[in-house]
Amino acid sequence: MKPRRFNMRSLILNTGSSLLLPLLVLFSLFLLLRGHDEPGGGFIGGLVAAAAVALKLFAEDYKAARDMLRVHPLQLVGIGLVLAAVASLPPLFVGESFFTAQWWSLDLPIFGELKLSTPLLFDIGVFLGVIGTVLTVVFTLAEAEHS
Amino acid sequence: MDLEVLVALPIIIPLLLGALSLTVLSNHSAQRWLGAIGTALLLICSVWLLLHTREVGIQVLEVGSWPAPFGIVLVSDMLGAIMVVLASITGFATALYSLKTVRKRFERFGYYPLLHLLLAGVNGAFLTGDIFNLYVWFEVLLVASFALLILGGERAQMEGAIKYVTLNLLSSALFLTAIGLTYGLVGTLNMADIAVKMASLEDQKMVTVIASLFLIAFAIKAAAFPLFFWLPASYHTPQVAVSAIFAGLLTKVGVYALYRVFTLIFTADTGFTHEILLWIAIFTMLTGVLGAAAQFEVRRILSFHIISQIGYMILGLALFTPLALIGGVFYIMHHIIVKANLFLVAGLMYRLGGSFELKKLGGLYRNHPGLAVLFLIPALSLAGVPPLSGFFAKFILIKAGVEAGAWWAVGIALLVGLLTLFSMIKIWNEAFWKASPEPNPAVPAPTRNALLYWTIGLLAAMTVCIGLFAQPIYQMAEMAAAQLLNPAGYIEAVLGGTTP
């Protein structure tokens, strides 16, 4: 097999992606937070965010996508897993069973009530984990084409 | 309440360790420290869990306070706790061994995180009380093992990995199908609850069908006859430390799953299922050892022996008498330590002798007598020479076979023991005893092998101890077997006596 260069430069995609990218990232965050008590959540949010980076990869090139992410995708998986694992621990300190959901609400002056919880922490962990996993796969394949 | 969390620790510790080592991916020494110290911590927690379970009885943790059978439960009975301790011992030994043998290139690709993830998956499979959760842990350990298997990316690894991946995914799909049918039949996924509801069904035909599906799925994972060929095609290809942990743990997860479902859930039609298991056991023992006889590469010989040993463990389950189950559990305990150790010894043989091929090896006894002793202990134990651990394991199983009147199985088990001895003597003669075929100056024998010797010595000492202090080990196996034969205790511990 002859390795082919990654060559999908298209003006339309290039221009479109710079508009779409922030929207996709915002939408992924929206999905992540909405997953609290409505359809959505960390997994689907992570997929959308990963799709945003993949779009960058298609519109520009491998290097641009890597630079956009800054960290190694596997490190994202690591951080995500740490968050998800840590989310299982707080109930132990209040004498409840492992992984029981804990809720805290904060009253902020301007924004009103802010609900924090261990499921949210877990979801953020899933979010990062999914981004990392998907991008590891995508980058591995792109790297193979790239070199 | 306080000690309940102990059941979750063997899963959460390796998960956290894996995650932490991923975040410090480029810092190799931090990864190594996390590997060695973390697995030591895991070992301590597992032993604690085992002692606690032995004292207090079956431990149940309802994850997230969701009551069984609605939530996922983690259950630590004697079998599960023993398996977790064995997994932690293997993990600790592998982590120590990896300190000196794993190259930087592999560390950069996430060797240590994968190792921790593998351990988390294995421990999760041993501790969960939910059939679908068991599937999830199976997949976790599979994904980790896939990646570990191809670290390095050599041709042989790729070819082996394709077979490994295909057969294991096929097995997973069958497992999932069986779970689906189970859910359709009884509408629950909690294993204790499934056991209760399956027993109360009028039509047992569908139950037998599901049992067969589980049997095939787990038999593939355990590398039992006739679907074992993925194992010798792949286990000798990766790093030695990886081979060791695979050899020690992965197939045993399949065996554990067989033990779990065929003592807890599918006990109604033992005349059918356990008869099949008996024949599987006989053929697995025989084909494994005959395959090994034809091989002349150390790791391949050892891989085929894994298969024949799996046969013994399944034999314990198939006979389904108290003594046979004790023998089976004892066999698993002995086997995991011995098998992992033999692969580690093979790695050291390669470092010192420069090859895995018996033809190219030689003179190891003259040059490294210490290694020769450390090879003989697990090798003779594997073959079942008294007073080492393997002797007692085989003795109990064969006694159980005689009592149950399974003469074919007894005869084959004895024959296979003899052939195993032949195999081990073959390695001894070729690699250790005969003169070195040619002075091999091309391979600079690496020095500073003290840590490797210590690791192997530690496992060898455990083998000797299991042999010399067989009584307390036997008692633990007896407790495990008693719990397996009396599933009502497990069911009551999970469902709290209030069967819905």
Next chain:
Amino acid sequence: MTTLMAILIGTFYAAAIYMMLRRSVVKLVIGLILLSNAANLLIFTVAGMDRGIPPLIPKGELLIEGPAADPLAQAVILTSIVIGFGVLAFAVVLIHRACEVVQTDDMNEMKGTD
């Protein structure tokens, strides 16, 4: 409807096994994908194909009104889709690499370790 689904699932399994028995590794992956889809469809079907509302409890209430779909089966399928996705993504990367290393996609050429 259940009968139709049963035939469909059976076809899926058959097609998956057929693809896995072909010599090309690419078809092997297609077979694996079909196999995991077949298992998911099976769970979907055996869990009961009722016409229910989504199993979401409205705000301020404690129970769902009327027949709802079985959420556990959905959770199981979703989980196994996710797992299947991850595992198959890995398999694709593996096969891509394997084809590069071995220079062929013919299973019969990959017998070096047997």
